[in-house]
Amino acid sequence: MLTLSFDKFPVLETERLILRAISQDDVVAMFHQRSRKELMEYISIPLLQSKKEAEDLVKNYQFLFEQKISISWAITIKGNPEMIGTVGYPRISKENYRGEIGYSLDPAYWGKGYMNEAVADVLKYGFDNLKFHRIEAVINPKNKASVNLALKHGFVKEAYFKDYTFFEGAFWDTEVYSLLASDYR
Numbered sequence: 001m002l003t004l005s006f007d008k009f010p011v012l013e014t015e016r017l018i019l020r021a022i023s024q025d026d027v028v029a030m031f032h033q034r035s036r037k038e039l040m041e042y043i044s045i046p047l048l049q050s051k052k053e054a055e056d057l058v059k060n061y062q063f064l065f066e067q068k069i070s071i072s073w074a075i076t077i078k079g080n081p082e083m084i085g086t087v088g089y090p091r092i093s094k095e096n097y098r099g100e101i102g103y104s105l106d107p108a109y110w111g112k113g114y115m116n117e118a119v120a121d122v123l124k125y126g127f128d129n130l131k132f133h134r135i136e137a138v139i140n141p142k143n144k145a146s147v148n149l150a151l152k153h154g155f156v157k158e159a160y161f162k163d164y165t166f167f168e169g170a171f172w173d174t175e176v177y178s179l180l181a182s183d184y185r
Contacts, residue, residue: 002094002131004068012073012125014117019073022061022086026074029083029106030054038107042143044167064090071130075105075118084109087118089126089135097133099126103146110145119153127181137177150177154184 012019022030031054033039035047048054064070072088085105092099101122105115126132137150141160151157155177163171 002092002097004071004092004094004130006065006068006071009065010071010125010129012121013078014121016078017114017117017121018076018078019087019118019121020076021065022058022072022074022083024055024058025081026083027051027054027058030058033083033085033104033106036107039104042140042146043104044140044165044172046168072102073118073122075114077114085115085118087115087122089122089130092130097131098136099130099132099134100136100138101126102137103149115149116152119149123153123179123184127184133181135179137179139175139177141173141175147175147177153179155179156183 009021028051031048031051034054034057035049037047040047048057061072070088070090070092072086072090074083075085075087076083085103087103089099090102101119103115103119123135126135137146137155139146139150141147156179157175158178159176161174164174165172
């Protein structure tokens, strides 16, 4: 079984970004991002309704890391500590050496390559440090930007599930993409 040996939160650095722990300093940005329909359009999670919900979400990210259940980073641009998005492994199956990557980015930063840069580093960390055998991306097929990002990083579409998730009175289709460690190398 996979062992997550987090002693302290790993800070990752790319050419333009710092990926760091999500903290209470991010509550306002978290609320701003997760309360916007534009950002959450393809994610079957209810919009945040209050700063208290954002605070609870931040605490949950911290708890899941402390309990070695999952890991998610705040995405920041070098020189600016404000969180512009999140990326990480919200679901990890230790017994199967598998992680599910998830990501979101404030629409003000779309189209600048930031998520591409963040995902590249988080994939490297997942395979090299966490020792995943497989990383999955579970994507709403209408989210073409997310599909293209997964394909750009070598993910392969494995499944299409019709009416897989019931959310806000409607059934949503879901696609599953995967990347194996042997294909990543």
